[in-house]
Amino acid sequence: MLKITEGSYAVAEAVKLCRPQVIAAYPITPQTHIVEALAEMVANCEIDGEYITVESEFSALSACLGASAAGSRAYSATTSQGLALMFEVCFNMAGLRLPMVMTIANRALGAPLSIWNDHQDTISLRDSGWFQLYAEDNQEATDLHFIAYKVSEDHNVLLPGMVCFDGFILSHTYEPVDMPVQEEVDGYLPPFTPYHRLDAGDPISMGMYATPEYYMEFRYQIQQAMEQAGKTLVAAGKEFSEHFGRDYGSLVEGYRLDGADTALIAMGSVCGTIKDAVDEMRDAGRKVGLLKLRAFRPFPEREIVAALNNVNTVAVLDKNISLGNSGAAGTEVKAALAGSGITVLDYVIGLGGRDVRKRDIARVVDLAEKGEGDMFYGLRTEVL
C-alpha cells in the first residue's frame, strides 16, 4: 500500500518485514531514526528478536558478527564516522562468510566535520568484501533490503551486504513508498538457513589462522563469491519484480540512453535529479542519457560496457574522492571502457552536502562535450 513516510521509517519498516532476529546499534550520532524506530518495534513485540544497545559501532557490528555466526538474521545501521569505526569488523564478516544486511545513510567523513551527504563512507569500504547497493529513492531503499537479505544468505554467496541511501536527502525525506505486507515478504524471503553455525552441541571453529600456504585461496574464494553475488542479485531482482512488480533485475539502470551521444553515470539520489535534467535536455534536442549504477560491488563492468555501446562521451559523477587519484566510479568506468574509443571524464560533485541542481547536470554535460573533465565540479573560486 502506498503511504507517505520518512525514509528512515520506511527502511525500519522494511527491516521489520525481513524478520531480523538480532539488531545491534550504537544509538547516538551519527545514527538515524532507523534504529530508534526498530528499538520501539522490538519493545512493542512487533519484532520477535533481540535488540542490543552497544557502546560503539565497533561493538555493534561485532555483536552482529556473533549473532550471524550463531545462525541469526542480523541487522545494523550506521553512517559516516560510525561506519569508519566498523572498518575492521567489516573485513572480518566478509572473510568469515557471514551474511547480514546493514543500512548506511551515506554521509561525509571528517575532518573537517560534516554531517551532510556524500558517498565517502561506503566507498572507503569498497574493498571489504561486502556487496554494495545504492538507492535512488526511498522506494528503492525499501525494496533493496528484501533483495539484499536474499542474496546475502544465499549459500552460493554468503557475503554481507550494505544498502546505501543518501543521508538527509533520502533518510530525512518524506515521500510516498509502496510498503509490502508481511505475507508478501514472507513469500519472497525465506527464513535464514545458516550454511554452518556456532553450536555448542556440534562444535566447529570459525576464523582460524590462514598461513601463507592458504590465505590467498580464501581471498580467491571471497572474490568468486562476490562475482556470484552479481548473478544472484540479478536473479533475486527479477524474482522481486515477479512478486512485487518493481524491476531490479539488473545491476544498472539505463534512462533515455537510446540514441544518446553523451551518457552520465551516477549512483544514489542524484540520479533522480539527473533524470529530470535529462528530460529537459532531451526536450531541447540534446542527445543525453543516464546510466545509474545500482550495484557498486560487485562492479557491473559487463553491464556498463553493454549499455554504453553507442555513446561517444561518458561523464561520471562521483560523490567521493579517492585522494591522490580521482572519483572511485570514474576510475573504474575508465578501466571498464578502456580501448572502446569512448571518452570518459570524471566529476567529483556534491561532497559534504553541496547541493546538486539540474543546472549543474547540464553544465557537466556542457563540460564533457567540450572534453573538459577529471575535476572537482563547482568549487569556490578562492581555492583555485
Added chain:
Amino acid sequence: MRELRIHGRGGQGSVTAAELIAVAAFESGVYSQAFPAFGVERRGAPVQAFVRFSDGRVRLRSQIYEPDYVIVQDSSLIRNGGVFDGMKEGGIAIINTEKPPSDIEAPAGVKVITIDATSLALEVLGVPITNTTLMGAFAAATGEIRMDALEKALRERFRADLADKNVTAARRAFEMVGGAA
C-alpha cells in the same frame, strides 16, 4: 510541479510543518516530497524546509530555489533572510505578522497574505509555536491541501489533547484567510 519553501527559526517547527503539509497533500491526492535544509540545528537560528507537490512521483532532489509558495514563520527574517529569493511570478507568500500585506516589501507579482499567527497560537495553544496555524493559512491561500486532510495529518502526529488544540488553531487560520470548507 509546485514548490513551497518554509522559512523559520530553530524551535518553531518548520521541519514538522513541511512534513505535515506533505502528508496532507498526499492525503489530498497528489504526490508530495518534504525535506529539511539541515544546518547545525540550534534554537533561534534561521532554518528552511521544503515541500514539492506533483501529479507524478517527485524525482528532483535539490533544494528549492524558485518557489511557488513561501511560508515565513518569523517576520524578522524578511530583512536578511532571503525569504522572497527566486519566487515565481504569481507566487503566494504567507507571512506571520500583525502588519497588513501593504506594509510588507515583497517583489512585484508576489501575492502577500499576512496573519498574526503568533497571537492566534498563544490564544489557542498557549505557546508561540506557529507552524500548525500557518498550515491552516497555507491550505486556505493555496488550495494545495484540503483542510480535512490537514486535520487528519495533525491528529496522526499529535496526541489527542494537543491534536485538538492544533486542529483548532489551523481551522481558525484557515477561516481567517478565507478558506472554504
